[in-house]
Amino acid sequence: MRNPKKVAFLGLGRMGLPMAANIAGAGFPVVVYNPTRGTAEDFAAATEGVTVAGSPREAAVGADIVVTMLADEPALRAVYEGPQGLLAGWSPDKVALDMGTTGPAGTAWLAQAVRVVGGTAVDSPVSGSVKAAETAGLTLMVGGPADVVEELRPLLRSMSATIYHLGDSGAGAVMKLAVNNVIYALGQAVSESLVLAERSGIDRAEAYEVFCNSAIAAPMVKYRRDNYASPDTSITQFALTLAAKDLRLITALADEVGAPMPQAAVNLDTAVRAIDQGLGDRDMAAVAVYLRDRTPPQAFS
Ligand SMILES: NC(=O)c1ccc[n+]([C@@H]2O[C@H](COP(=O)([O-])OP(=O)(O)OC[C@H]3O[C@@H](n4cnc5c(N)ncnc54)[C@H](OP(=O)(O)O)[C@@H]3O)[C@@H](O)[C@H]2O)c1
Structure with a gap:
């Protein structure tokens, strides 16, 4: 009909x-x-x-x-x-x-x-x-x-x-930023922890399998498995440039309403650095690619 x-x-x-x-x-x-x-x-x-x-x-x-x-x-x-x-x-x-x-x-x-x-x-x-x-x-x-x-x-x-x-008008836009702030925090944490496990000698795919069956197995962690486990061959679901756009909107709203969000600022900084390395069109999971390629103590330079 x-x-x-x-x-x-x-x-x-x-x-x-x-x-x-x-x-x-x-x-x-x-x-x-x-x-x-x-x-x-x-x-x-x-x-x-x-x-x-x-x-x-x-x-x-x-x-x-x-x-x-x-x-x-x-x-x-x-x-x-x-x-x-x-x-x-x-x-x-x-x-x-x-x-x-x-x-x-x-x-x-x-x-x-x-x-x-x-x-x-x-x-x-x-x-x-x-x-x-x-x-x-x-x-x-x-x-x-x-x-x-x-x-x-x-x-x-x-x-x-x-x-x-x-x-009223605007309530959906605000709520979406509150949700996405958690997405980027989770993405950053998954990226850091994946590189931590890999550098400690655990196979990447196996580490991710554990993530998907542990207390951190949020829907986002599950549906982004290919992007984290096989970053060079997986299809972009959500471009890192758009994640940086969202993080700018999140930090601007935090400034406007006076919400303390130190983690969002770090997540934005990491996304911008990864984009500077040419990863902007890749999926937001490319934060892990960026971190994997860093060698401390120059991790953030
Ligand atoms: N992907 C996700 O997982 C996801 C999830 C939730 C929300 N979102 C949000 O949903 C929106 C769309 O995301 P997406 O992943 O579908 O993005 P996308 O694949 O990059 O598509 C963006 C769309 O915007 C058009 N566009 C880009 N720049 C434009 C401009 N200057 N003037 C007019 N049109 C322009 C593009 O046209 P062309 O095709 O001609 O380039 C395309 O139709 C974004 O706000 C994103 O943050 C995305």
Whole structure:
């Protein structure tokens, strides 16, 4: 059965592609836009109910809900602003549903920009990586007016297993940073401990097997096994550059609200150093690669 709400979906990256597929699979008519147009064309050719827009403006015209799943705030602004941007194709009563990890400032910018042209913004960043996106198993952290969030529920359900409506606009963006701070702390600790075990003579794969069956076996530790155990051949699930982006958002929010987060600062510093060594496009697990290549006492130089 077709769903009456028309959806524009912008950002067909690692996460956006399977999320858009699940929306289309739930019966929503979907128009997609992606800067690399070939990705959008291949997706539309392979997926029933999906068409391609030539610009964000064209995607917005006729859509009831505009979903964005983009890298960061500059990418969000790039698709909303300008003569070919979403705002140029806006009409009152559309809902802007941002699902990327854009951060509280970008989320506030979007809410204001959309309010001016007569719409409502809802932030719904996601927890879970590519596999959870493919299986509609994401956890959503939602901020926005309750009535609009209720209207969005069938769409949100098509991508997720768990939905938390945490408050007004911006609440989802903040909660996502709180969750991801733990992800990066865990990632840093797993990286350090893996190198510790290896340098002490334990086989890497065996050490990781123990991690996966010990008290630290969080979902992230399990679904990142290949990235840590076989870093040179595994597929990137989440780029280290995006992890550094998140850590900057986390430390900025900590400064703003006065939350002491010394660990986040170390994790950001390590991510930046690893990116400087050319590991930015690798999975966030490449922190272990970076640490493995360091020799104390120059570990942090
Ligand atoms: N991967 C994960 O495990 C994961 C999990 C939870 C949340 N997230 C968050 O979800 C968002 C998307 O992540 P992802 O892993 O799917 O990223 P990704 O694979 O790098 O995809 C990024 C998307 O943003 C577009 N984009 C990049 N720069 C742009 C710009 N300046 N203007 C317009 N569009 C631009 C890309 O277009 P092109 O295809 O043309 O490059 C692509 O569609 C990020 O905010 C990330 O932090 C990711």
